Structure formats: structure tokens, C-alpha cells
Amino acid sequence: MWIWPALIVLGLLVLGYLALMVTQTRPSDAVTPPHPDRSPARTILDERYARGEIGDEEYRRRKGDLP
Template sequence: MGYSMGWMWIWPALIVFGVLVLGCLALVVTQSRSGGAVTTHHLDRPPARRILDERYARGEIDDEEYRRRQRELP
């Protein structure tokens, strides 16, 4: 019985290791789902259009200037 007790530490260690691995997997899956949706939206627009939208959102240009520049963009 003395020899078999030496390996009893492995079960709690395996359980802790398994919980850590599952936690990391859950974190990766949730980050990839939310992150992917946000980044693809910005990649759909051309850079000039995105800059124009950002300047309008910050209030650097007014409605008339925004519409005029929007018409000029391809």
C-alpha cells in the first residue's frame, strides 16, 4: 500500500490541469467570436470612406461637407 499512495497526487493535478485547459479554450472561443465580427466590419469599407466617417463622427466636418465628400469618393 505504501507504493500506490505515491501516485495519488496525480489525480488532483490532472483535474486542475484539465480545468485550466478548458478555461483557456473557452476564453479563446469567446474572444474570437466577438473580435471577428467587429474587425470585418471595418475591413469592408475603403480607407478613404472610413476616414471620412471617423472625421464626421468626431465632429471635424459638418453634414454638408460630409455629403459633398461622400459623393466625390468612388
């Protein structure tokens, strides 16, 4: 009859240990923006330029228009 409480305590200890291991190995900030100081508009402009959708002159003009 004493085995059930011992198994419950042992199970809780194992679950606590697993929870501790998961929280310690998980990265604290998994999703971070590549450039937090840039505006979303600047990021989109940089992506369009990188894909070749806009040329050098248009990129510089639009970059100058951004705040």
C-alpha cells in the same frame, strides 16, 4: 506516493476545463469595422462631417470625388 500522479491528472483536467470555458465564452471577432464595405477615406469623411468640421456642400462634393 500515488497521490502525486492523481493530483497532476486532476490539475490537467481542471486546466483543460478552464481553457475550454475561456475559448467558448470569448467573442470570435472582437474587433470588426463598423462598415466593412466602406473605404477608410469615406469613414474619415463621415467622421469629419459628423464632428461638424465640414459642411453639407463640401461633404457631398468630397463624397462624389471618392471611388
